[in-house]
Amino acid sequence: MTQLALVIDLNVCVGCHACVTSCKEWNTSGPAGPMSDSDPYGANPSGTFFNRVQTFEVGTFPNTATVHFPKSCLHCEEPPCVPVCPTGASYKRKEDGIVLVDYDKCIGCQYCSWACPYGAREFDEKQKVMKKCTLCVDRIYSTSLPEADRRPSCVMACPTSARLFGDVHDPESIVSRTIRENAGFALMPEWGTQPANHYLPRRKTTMMIHEDELMRADNPLKIDGKLPKPSKQQPTLDDSTSW
Amino acid sequence: MKPPFSVIFLTTFIGIGQGLFLALYTGQLYSLFDLLPIQDSRTFYALGSALAMAFLVAGLIASFFHLGHPERAWRSAAMWRTSWLSREVIVLPAFMGIVFLYGVAHWFNWHTPIVELAGGRQVDITLILGAIGTILSFTLFICTGMIYGCLRFMQEWHTPLTPINFTLFGGASGFLLASVFSTIVAPHLVGFFAGWAIIITMLALIGRSASLWRNARIKPKSSLSTAIGIKHPHIVQISQGSMGGSFNTRAFSHGKSVNLIRAIKPAFIIMTFVLPIILLAVGLSSPQLLITAFIIQYTGLLAERWFFFAEANHPQNLYYQKVA
Numbered sequence: 133m134t135q136l137a138l139v140i141d142l143n144v145c146v147g148c149h150a151c152v153t154s155c156k157e158w159n160t161s162g163p164a165g166p167m168s169d170s171d172p173y174g175a176n177p178s179g180t181f182f183n184r185v186q187t188f189e190v191g192t193f194p195n196t197a198t199v200h201f202p203k204s205c206l207h208c209e210e211p212p213c214v215p216v217c218p219t220g221a222s223y224k225r226k227e228d229g230i231v232l233v234d235y236d237k238c239i240g241c242q243y244c245s246w247a248c249p250y251g252a253r254e255f256d257e258k259q260k261v262m263k264k265c266t267l268c269v270d271r272i273y274s275t276s277l278p279e280a281d282r283r284p285s286c287v288m289a290c291p292t293s294a295r296l297f298g299d300v301h302d303p304e305s306i307v308s309r310t311i312r313e314n315a316g317f318a319l320m321p322e323w324g325t326q327p328a329n330h331y332l333p334r335r336k337t338t339m340m341i342h343e344d345e346l347m348r349a350d351n352p353l354k355i356d357g358k359l360p361k362p363s364k365q366q367p368t369l370d371d372s373t374s375w
Numbered sequence: 376m377k378p379p380f381s382v383i384f385l386t387t388f389i390g391i392g393q394g395l396f397l398a399l400y401t402g403q404l405y406s407l408f409d410l411l412p413i414q415d416s417r418t419f420y421a422l423g424s425a426l427a428m429a430f431l432v433a434g435l436i437a438s439f440f441h442l443g444h445p446e447r448a449w450r451s452a453a454m455w456r457t458s459w460l461s462r463e464v465i466v467l468p469a470f471m472g473i474v475f476l477y478g479v480a481h482w483f484n485w486h487t488p489i490v491e492l493a494g495g496r497q498v499d500i501t502l503i504l505g506a507i508g509t510i511l512s513f514t515l516f517i518c519t520g521m522i523y524g525c526l527r528f529m530q531e532w533h534t535p536l537t538p539i540n541f542t543l544f545g546g547a548s549g550f551l552l553a554s555v556f557s558t559i560v561a562p563h564l565v566g567f568f569a570g571w572a573i574i575i576t577m578l579a580l581i582g583r584s585a586s587l588w589r590n591a592r593i594k595p596k597s598s599l600s601t602a603i604g605i606k607h608p609h610i611v612q613i614s615q616g617s618m619g620g621s622f623n624t625r626a627f628s629h630g631k632s633v634n635l636i637r638a639i640k641p642a643f644i645i646m647t648f649v650l651p652i653i654l655l656a657v658g659l660s661s662p663q664l665l666i667t668a669f670i671i672q673y674t675g676l677l678a679e680r681w682f683f684f685a686e687a688n689h690p691q692n693l694y695y696q697k698v699a
Contacts, residue, residue: 142605152616177619184616186694188599190607198613201603203694215457216525218464219450239451240443243460245626246376249528249597251691254622260443317604320690322596323528331604 135209135229135301136267137328138284139310140202143335144294147185147200154289155183155204155265162270164235168258180256182265183286199334202295204286205252205265206319206327207231213244213253222262229301229328230269235261249323267297300328377626378684381441386519387548387676388434389467390541393512394549394575395427395556396474398568400505402553407496411567416481418560420501424478426556427549431471459525463518470511477504516542523683530593531687536586543579544647544679548672550575551651555669558662569655569665576655576672580648583679587640590686597690612696623695629685639682646675 159182160167169179183204190197207224211231214222221237222244224230233244233253238261245253245262253264268284271277281288287295298307307330310316316330344350399420405411414420439445454461480501488497520538527533554568599610615624629636651672658664 142603171619177617178621179617179619181617181621184621186616187613188603188605188610189613190605190610192609199603199605203616212527215454216460218452218454218458218461219447220453221450237447237450238444239447241441241451241460242443242626243458243522245622246529246689247526249690251623251627251689251694255443255626257622319604320528320597320601322601323690334605 133229133301134227134299135207135328136272136298137207137229137300137307137330138204138267138287139296139298139300139307139316139330139332141294141296141310141314141332142199142201143332144292145185145200145202145290146292146294147187147198148291149185150289150291151202151286151295152181152183152185154285155268156181158268158271158285159266164270165259167263168256170257178257180254180263182254182263197334202286203250203252204329205231205267206250206325206329207265207267209326209328210324212323212325213248216243216247218243228299230267231264232266232269233262233264235259235263238262249320249325250327272297300330376684376687376689377629378681379441381437381439383677383680383684384437385434385441386541387544387673387680388430388437389515389519390545390676391548391552391673392427392430392434392474393470393515394545394547395423395430395552396470396477396508396549397512397546398550398553398571399423399427400477400509401571402564402567403502403505405567407502411564414561414564416484416486416501419557420481421478422560423553423556424474424481426552428471428474428478431467431474435467435471459518459521463515463522466511466515466518470508470515473504473508473511477501477508480504513542516545523687528597528690529687530595531586531590532683534586534589536582536589540579540582540586543575543582544676547572547576547579547647547651548669548676551655551665551669551672554655555662555665558665565665566659569659573652573655576648576652580644580652583644583648595688595690597693599693602690602693612694614699615695615697618699620698621695623691624698627689627692627695631685636682636685639678639685643675643678643682646671647679648675651675 156167167180171177172179183202186201186203188199188201190199207230211224214224214231219237219239221234223232225232240260242255245255253262256263271285272282274282283297287297296307296310298305300307302308311330314332316332318327318330402411406413442448451461451464455465486499488499490498492498517538520541523532524537550568550572554565554572557564557568600606651668654664654668658668
């Protein structure tokens with residue numbers, strides 16, 4: 133069984149919102165209709181988005197870290213939003229695990245948004261239906277796009293490659309390997325929703341350098357006391373000539 | 376949560392309708408066992424059913440205002456296997472149908488005995504319809520309550536007290552309305568219904584106090600730390616992702632001041648429970664007092680239901696704390 137998902141590397145995300153605009157651009161132009169905005173250029177803009185980049189500050193000054201946190205539908209393996217839907221408009225695809233909303237069946241009761249602990253669903257105020265990330269289902273299976281473009285719009289747009297896309301049920305896929313090898317985690321594991329999307333943690337990139345890596349303690353020439361010439365402490369040819 | 380007024384009216388109105396029907400049928404059962412005098416089929420049971428029906432219809436109409444696409448509402452009966460909302464959508468019209476038939480059967484005096492119980496008691500079609508209606512009424516209370524109770528991460532709602540309280544609130548307001556109704560058509564039954572109204576209102580007070588007590592002590596399972604997966608005690612949101620609001624910032628917070636919330640809690644306790652109980656106790660002979668009690672309790676129920684939504688803290692709010 134396939135479960136398509138995103139893996140988002142919080143260590144790499146720079147919070148540029150390219151995934152947000154790219155997502156909106158693709159998904160507002162599709163056959164499913166626009167993701168409507170209200171007052172987009174006014175004082176109080178609002179609109180429908182599948183994907184948002186949020187920013188958090190961790191720690192207390194001066195020891196703080198800014199974490200940019202892209203959030204979209206996590207395509208849970210046990211999606212709590214699906215069984216509560218009274219019409220069956222919300223469903224999880226068997227073939228690839230994508231959670232979708234059938235806009236033609238949705239009655240706009242918003243009950244699924246109550247049932248999603250992640251706030252991944254947004255009600256479109258103009259179309260009056262519930263909307264959410266589709267994992268660009270109309271891109272990834274498109275036969276008119278070049279093979280390399282058959283990936284979610286946000287993944288294509290990310291300038292730092294913070295977003296990976298693949299099948300988390302295939303243990304050898306890039307996403308499964310990354311999750312496994314880089315301590316990938318799921319959001320709010322306490323609710324048992326088993327999100328398919330995973331995040332990679334912030335990690336400090338440090339380099340451990342021992343002194344003997346800079347200067348070999350067991351250099352046989354050094355043991356002889358003859359070479360290198362001149363001794364390490366004295367200026368070398370490199371300091372005085374450009375060869 | 377932002378309290379949706381359509382749902383507040385839906386749940387309070389159908390609660391009254393269900394409770395009134397239960398009250399009428401309780402009266403009929405008592406008279407079957409000669410504990411109460413037999414009432415006139417038309418003026419008491421048929422008119423009472425019509426009154427219950429009016430509240431159920433009002434609730435049903437209110438519910439449509441909650442929908443983005445009311446014209447597709449018929450679709451919502453599809454997923455009854457998994458969705459309590461879908462179950463409610465099926466049970467509500469079924470219950471309304473039975474209330475209608477119950478009223479019709481009483482109106483046309485269909486009292487031909489169908490079964491005879493031990494002791495020579497005659498069971499007619501109205502008693503059978505009433506029994507079915509009673510089952511459906513309780514099922515509807517459970518469905519309505521479980522719509523909220525089944526959401527496991529809405530910790531304030533995820534308790535058996537939610538459907539229990541919905542049942543008790545509906546019962547209390549329904550029996551209170553029955554006592555108001557009987558001042559007009561069956562004055563000697565006022566004491567019976569008012570007595571039950573007092574008892575159920577007291578039970579509702581116990582149930583709601585229990586849930587208030589419980590909810591005041593809830594430890595949220597989710598935190599910013601589990602929400603974004605960063606193990607640190609000090610995390611604050613800088614930006615929710617857009618400078619204007621979004622659906623998520625509007626639909627999941629009541630947006631009212633702490634003072635209002637603090638004021639509403641004692642207000643609904645007094646209006647839903649304390650005042651109606653006092654007025655019922657002293658107002659047995661006074662229709663005006665009973666009507667006042669009913670209006671005060673209904674206003675209190677609106678406030679209670681508003682508070683029910685407002686007190687529920689949705690974990691998604693962890694992600695939407697700062698509109699920036």
